Amino acid sequence: MGLLRSDLAPRIASEIQIDARSLLDGAHAGEIRELLEQRGVIAVRELHLTDAEQIAFTRTLGKIVDEDKVLKITMDPQENPKAEYIKGAFYWHIDGTMLDVPIFASIMSSRQLSAVGGQTEFANTYAAYDDLPEAEKWAIEGLKVVHMFEVAQRYVRPEPAYAELQEWQRFTPKTLPLVWKHRSGRKSLVLGSTASHVEGMRLQESWALLTRLREWATRPQFVYRHEWKLGDMVIWDNTGTMHRAIPYPLDSGRMMHRTQLAGEEPFV
Ligand code: SIN
Numbered sequence: 415m416g417l418l419r420s421d422l423a424p425r426i427a428s429e430i431q432i433d434a435r436s437l438l439d440g441a442h443a444g445e446i447r448e449l450l451e452q453r454g455v456i457a458v459r460e461l462h463l464t465d466a467e468q469i470a471f472t473r474t475l476g477k478i479v480d481e482d483k484v485l486k487i488t489m490d491p492q493e494n495p496k497a498e499y500i501k502g503a504f505y506w507h508i509d510g511t512m513l514d515v516p517i518f519a520s521i522m523s524s525r526q527l528s529a530v531g532g533q534t535e536f537a538n539t540y541a542a543y544d545d546l547p548e549a550e551k552w553a554i555e556g557l558k559v560v561h562m563f564e565v566a567q568r569y570v571r572p573e574p575a576y577a578e579l580q581e582w583q584r585f586t587p588k589t590l591p592l593v594w595k596h597r598s599g600r601k602s603l604v605l606g607s608t609a610s611h612v613e614g615m616r617l618q619e620s621w622a623l624l625t626r627l628r629e630w631a632t633r634p635q636f637v638y639r640h641e642w643k644l645g646d647m648v649i650w651d652n653t654g655t656m657h658r659a660i661p662y663p664l665d666s667g668r669m670m671h672r673t674q675l676a677g678e679e680p681f682v
Contacts (some may be wrong), residue, residue, distance in 0.1 A: 426538040427455035427638035440474035462645035472673040479674040487670035507606040515677030523647040526669040531662035539602040542631035557592040566607040
């Protein structure tokens with residue numbers, strides 16, 4: 415039997431109704447992957463998976479990153495020693511732009527909510543590309559953008575200590591196409607907080623272009639905002655979306671558990 419699905423926004427995100435057992439036996443894995451690539455985001459309400467179940471489910475979809483581990487997404491440094499970095503999640507980004515092959519998809523479930531804020535927003539970067547005027551598509555075709563981890567971190571800490579900057583600079587900058595031509599033939603925009611500048615373009619012009627495209631790609635028609643309930647699980651295709659968390663108090667106790675699927679397609 416096919417999945418019971420309803421679309422959450424016209425251009426992005428669907429909700430599926432499925433119980434944990436049917437998810438875990440993998441019988442719907444092919445359909446889920448296909449839906450993910452079509453819709454960018456899939457939500458399952460109030461599923462309440464355990465960590466072991468989330469890991470097992472992730473494995474039904476592909477190769478899991480960091481076998482047997484869930485990452486705790488929280489601002490609580492007792493729970494996550496890298497909590498400081500997680501503040502970067504408040505800005506639009508794509509996971510894994512510093513990797514040779516970016517993460518294919520992320521799976522995140524809510525364990526504790528913030529009383530205010532803490533929704534997650536997703537923007538469909540395929541739809542944003544498709545709707546660009548033809549002249550704009552032509553103008554940006556072939557442009558390359560330098561991505562740097564430190565650029566994303568500067569949103570959070572504009573005046574880092576020198577030692578901290580050196581830590582950030584351990585990530586080698588990556589030069590990525592602005593328009594990602596996927597194996598499927600579809601094209602998406604590669605933007606987000608790690609984007610530093612367009613190669614070979616004057617800085618002012620380059621920042622203007624990246625800002626204008628980010629503003630375009632995050633227009634309401636391309637965006638879905640997930641209002642979390644406890645136990646929800648959301649899967650997103652990291653190769654065709656950007657995402658960000660809506661700010662929440664750092665001491666809110668918000669806790670998400672995340673697993674990821676290894677990348678399958680390089681940017682070029
Ligand atoms: C992330 O950026 O991976 C996490 C988003 C969130 O906490 O809502």
